[in-house]
Amino acid sequence: MAHRLRPVGTDFVGTAPVRLVFAREMAAAPEAVFHALAEDVPGWAQWFSAVTSARPTEGGREIRLRGGTRFEESVLAARAPEVYAYRVDVTNVPGARAWAEEWRLAPAGGGTRVRMAFALDGTAAFRLVCVLARPGVGRAFRDAVTALDRRLAG
Template sequence: MTVRQLRPVDAGFAESAPVRLVFSGELAAPPGAVYRALADETEAWPRWFTAVSAARPTPGGREVRLRMGGRFTETILRAEPDTRYTYRVDTSTTPGPLAGVEDWRLTPAGGGTRVSWTFAADGSRPFLLLLKASRPGLARTFTVSMRRLDRRLAAPSAR
């Protein structure tokens, strides 16, 4: 697989990217627990995020492998405990992307947490068309993954 370097962008790209897919849902877990799962428990992502097969922290970021075979590295752009976790995709084995940011926002909601995930990207025309067409699948991945994360956070022995 060829590793491609993506264009470096800042956290504001999550608001200005040519394609922005936004998904949200509510978890029973409090914002602090959700934030820790996102930002601090990198190696546990495969246990709850259905698209991820492996994840490990790197200095200033992470390396992630997807179940479908893709691999990428990320740089953390924003780490605001209990509220926001944003990272940029720096390299990818997926053909087509030119820049990418994922932005997770957490807000208290009814004793739990409202989670909003923005998947922001720029890329070749075929990549952007495919990404837009993938919206229903990404929505399902988000919904199932949030349910799995909520169950995981409700069972401290599973951590």
């Protein structure tokens, strides 16, 4: 059953009770990475293996993941080519109360350093599951960034 989450802003990324932060370098330029993140929403399903469908909505996106997880999101910041951030407004994830994600892009070695932060709040059980999921979420992030870099090179 889907439920509405507490609306949060970009400041939540730095203050959330649970923060999962990952970084990786890519060969692609920041402008190309930003375009893939913020402007080619349907393309997410091509490089982020957990995403089965992604479609833009007015002011946000609708995301579906393998296993049936759904998100209705609002874009909080889209400042090319440095920041793309969004919050989850509605999800079917049990125990979630607030959720935002932020992608920060910076030039690095002829390519891009990508830093992604998950900012989360929820029930005690939800927060524990998020902390325990850190290794898997990190692996999914690394695999997605690697696949996106290959896609942008091709």
